[in-house]
Amino acid sequence: MRDLRHLPPEEARMRIRERKHTTPTTGISIDYAQANLVVLNKEAAYDFLLFCTRNPKPCPLLDVTEAGSPVPMLTAPGADLRTDIPKYNLYRHGKLIEQTEDITSYWQDDLVAFLLGCSFTFEKSLLENDIPVRQIELNRNVPMYKTNIPCRPAGRFSGPMVVSMRPIPSRQVAKAVTVTSRYPSVHGTPIHIGNPALIGITDLDKPDYGDAVPLYEGEVPVFWACGVTPQAVAAASEADFMITHAPGHMFITDVKDQQLSLF
Amino acid sequence: MRDLRHLPPEEARMRIRERKHTTPTTGISIDYAQANLVVLNKEAAYDFLLFCTRNPKPCPLLDVTEAGSPVPMLTAPGADLRTDIPKYNLYRHGKLIEQTEDITSYWQDDLVAFLLGCSFTFEKSLLENDIPVRQIELNRNVPMYKTNIPCRPAGRFSGPMVVSMRPIPSRQVAKAVTVTSRYPSVHGTPIHIGNPALIGITDLDKPDYGDAVPLYEGEVPVFWACGVTPQAVAAASEADFMITHAPGHMFITDVKDQQLSLF
Numbered sequence: 469m470r471d472l473r474h475l476p477p478e479e480a481r482m483r484i485r486e487r488k489h490t491t492p493t494t495g496i497s498i499d500y501a502q503a504n505l506v507v508l509n510k511e512a513a514y515d516f517l518l519f520c521t522r523n524p525k526p527c528p529l530l531d532v533t534e535a536g537s538p539v540p541m542l543t544a545p546g547a548d549l550r551t552d553i554p555k556y557n558l559y560r561h562g563k564l565i566e567q568t569e570d571i572t573s574y575w576q577d578d579l580v581a582f583l584l585g586c587s588f589t590f591e592k593s594l595l596e597n598d599i600p601v602r603q604i605e606l607n608r609n610v611p612m613y614k615t616n617i618p619c620r621p622a623g624r625f626s627g628p629m630v631v632s633m634r635p636i637p638s639r640q641v642a643k644a645v646t647v648t649s650r651y652p653s654v655h656g657t658p659i660h661i662g663n664p665a666l667i668g669i670t671d672l673d674k675p676d677y678g679d680a681v682p683l684y685e686g687e688v689p690v691f692w693a694c695g696v697t698p699q700a701v702a703a704a705s706e707a708d709f710m711i712t713h714a715p716g717h718m719f720i721t722d723v724k725d726q727q728l729s730l731f
Numbered sequence: 732m733r734d735l736r737h738l739p740p741e742e743a744r745m746r747i748r749e750r751k752h753t754t755p756t757t758g759i760s761i762d763y764a765q766a767n768l769v770v771l772n773k774e775a776a777y778d779f780l781l782f783c784t785r786n787p788k789p790c791p792l793l794d795v796t797e798a799g800s801p802v803p804m805l806t807a808p809g810a811d812l813r814t815d816i817p818k819y820n821l822y823r824h825g826k827l828i829e830q831t832e833d834i835t836s837y838w839q840d841d842l843v844a845f846l847l848g849c850s851f852t853f854e855k856s857l858l859e860n861d862i863p864v865r866q867i868e869l870n871r872n873v874p875m876y877k878t879n880i881p882c883r884p885a886g887r888f889s890g891p892m893v894v895s896m897r898p899i900p901s902r903q904v905a906k907a908v909t910v911t912s913r914y915p916s917v918h919g920t921p922i923h924i925g926n927p928a929l930i931g932i933t934d935l936d937k938p939d940y941g942d943a944v945p946l947y948e949g950e951v952p953v954f955w956a957c958g959v960t961p962q963a964v965a966a967a968s969e970a971d972f973m974i975t976h977a978p979g980h981m982f983i984t985d986v987k988d989q990q991l992s993l994f
Binding site: 513520522542649652731 | 781792805912994
């Protein structure tokens with residue numbers, strides 16, 4: 469099998485467009501930032517843009533397309549957001565109504581696509597610092613949980629923050645904080661460290677999205693704000709129409725992770 | 732004279748509201764973040780919000796009010812943005828038409844106020860690191876210049892980046908970079924270090940806004956993106972209607988500078 473970890477992003481996107489790759493994108497083109505997708509009508513876009521600026525940890529904006537254009541000019545000018553993601557979720561009135569591998573037939577002239585930073589970006593830095601990333605070791609999707617932390621509302625959008633969890637050996641937790649502090653545009657430092665119950669998570673073995681992973685002896689669960697948050701928000705806010713990526717099935721940009729690092 | 736440097740922000744705003752203070756706000760309530768103001772019609776607010784997210788170094792958003800409300804709920808819930816700034820600029824079709832100390836009579840139900848981070852915030856950190864801040868030493872407004880660096884356009888908004896300049900002793904330039912890197916939400920690291928001509932500045936003694944300051948032997952001019960940029964953008968884009976703070980006459984928030992520091 470070809471090593472997907474060092475595939476140039478345009479080749480990775482072409483494989484996805486041609487449906488040669490239809491699974492989660494963890495571990496593909498690992499030097500490049502992956503992004504969460506949210507597509508809304510122009511009419512709802514102002515509220516969402518405001519929601520993102522008020523909630524930068526779960527919703528760090530990397531790119532926003534012109535209304536009607538599926539091309540992310542800042543982060544991947546050769547891409548097409550209608551075909552270059554392995555799997556999409558379609559919502560109407562807050563309900564997931566369909567999963568699809570291509571949204572071309574749903575595209576309209578008044579749609580605006582938002583790309584949001586993804587925690588995959590800092591995972592390479594964690595690995596380079598010898599901090600384990602459990603779901604990569606196990607070839608699973610990262611576990612994600614709804615919390616009891618409310619996002620700051622904006623217009624029609626409100627709802628709880630979603631977090632991703634990684635088990636970190638206790639002696640390496642401080643290092644995991646400083647490593648991720650370099651990446652404020654991809655969720656930055658953890659939202660919570662330690663007791664899941666304090667943020668409303670009752671059972672780590674039952675994530676709301678993604679796959680559960682084991683917590684080994686001496687490890688602490690560390691929680692980062694997650695770009696899946698807009699999906700929870702869509703459900704809570706009953707947005708008329710919204711398209712997102714399916715959890716773990718991200719958009720691969722032309723932006724190197726290092727470009728998103730502060731220093 | 733009472734020491735304004737440690738005035739609580741609500742007292743500083745009250746002095747301003749009562750017109751006891753009508754001059755630039757440098758050096759007032761120095762532990763608290765000051766902000767640039769931009770007020771626009773709701774109809775133009777989406778383009779401006781997008782402009783800010785595409786140009787975070789000159790336009791780092793700290794707060795955005797609900798349409799019609801002059802209260803910045805996140806950064807100073809007890810304040811009134813119509814009266815709590817010492818001086819405002821009013822623009823119509825990109826032209827400065829009036830300076831005023833109160834915008835209450837211009838306020839309308841569809842106005843949205845944006846507060847943007849200001850370089851005053853990191854100046855305290857520079858001083859604490861024994862890096863001189865010339866315009867504070869001389870009790871002047873910081874010199875600001877239009878550059879040849881284009882902002883990324885968004886809808887009707889486009890135009891050149893405006894920068895502020897501080898002369899830094901050459902051996903301290905690297906320290907000035909690392910100190911300001913901690914504050915990405917208030918312009919962060921410099922945009923340019925050294926030769927002003929490379930960014931289109933022909934004469935440091937003739938700033939476009941603020942006051943000139945001398946460059947001493949062994950000092951390097953260091954340029955940071957400046958929140959006055961929206962004013963240059965308003966002029967270049969001929970926005971129908973816009974209110975901003977007058978340069979140097981900022982809004983003083985309840986947010987401590989340290990809260991804006993990454994670490």
